[in-house]
Amino acid sequence: MEVVKVIDLCKSYGKGNTKVEALKGVNLTINQGEFVAVVGASGSGKSTLLHLLGGVDKPTSGKVIVDGVDVYNLSEKEISIFRRRKVGFIFQFYNLVPVLTVEENMLLPLLLDNKRVDKKEFQELIDILGLEERKHHLPNELSGGQQQRTSIGRALAYKPSIVLADEPTGNLDSKNSKEIIDLLKISVKKYNQTLILITHDLNIASQADRIITIEDGLIVKDEVNYSE
Template sequence: MEILKTINLCKSYGSAEVKVEALKNVNLSVKQGEFVAIVGASGSGKSSLLHLLGGVDQPTSGQVIIDGTELYTKSEEELALFRRRKIGFIFQSYNLIPVLSAEENVKLPMLLENKKVDEAYLEELLDILGLINRRHHLPSELSGGQQQRTAIGRALINKPSIILADEPTGNLDSKHSKEIVDLLTFSVKKYNQTLIMITHDLNIAQRADRVVKIEDGFLQQNEVSEE
């Protein structure tokens, strides 16, 4: 079942002599439950694509359709609500609230919507993320890996259909990077979520169901073997 697709998606910055075309007629289809890795050199357009898929930037032209809903026909308020309910974002910078504990940071998206936290799911998440014994610690008291796990928990607490991850292991060593990818792949399989991840790490890309390469704003796609 297709959960996300783009139709002739374009993004440019500037105008006239200083115009930069970041994305050029990108057509991408992603199935529910699929893990797609996006790779490309710096400046190739991969972050621009991820931001458009998540509804955090406006395309110059084209469409992004998630679960049958065209994102850019919505008002800003409607789009913000859709993002919170359907999409989980994980970034290289953790963006945790320093005065909140790990548990409070994880619950933050639910609290912002005045929604009741599913305590059983929260406990399950904290257990999967290895944060049970660190739940009351502030971000400054957590290691880099623990902070990233907290950010992942925050992205997952709403049980989003799609998880968008922008270099989520960029600040971590190889051991912690593997742990983070293990956690994400476990979560998407268990809850039938879709994971779209930007990564420069070819070892991580090889774990994806499919690799999407961007070069000079153009999309190339390759299947990844499961060997």
């Protein structure tokens, strides 16, 4: 089932001689449950694409449709709610709230929405992420891998339709990187979510169902990964 549809998506910054076209008419469809890796050189437009898929930035033109909702037809308030309920973000730099514990950081999207916490489901997520013994710790008391696990937990706690990961292993060593990717694959499969992941690591990209290559704001290759 189609969960993301991108139609003629363009994004430019600046004007005149300083104008930069980050995306130049991208068309893309992603189905529910897919793990899609987006690769390309720095400045190719892959992070811009991810931000537009998640409602973080606004396109110059074109459409982003998630779960049948035309995202940029929504008001600012509605886009904020859309991000909280439909999209889970995982960043390279974790973006945890320093004064909140692991548990509080993970539950933050639910609490902001006054949504009841299913304690059984939350405990299951804690167990999958291996954070039971760290759930009352603050971020500065965690290793990099544990902080990234916490950010994954925050992204998954609301059971969003899509999970957007921007270089989620960029600050981790190879052992922690493998563990994080394995956890993401297990989690999104368990909850039937769609994972769209930006990476420079071709070993990570090779584990995806599809590999999309972006160059100069255009998709130049979209391949099904039969080897996975």
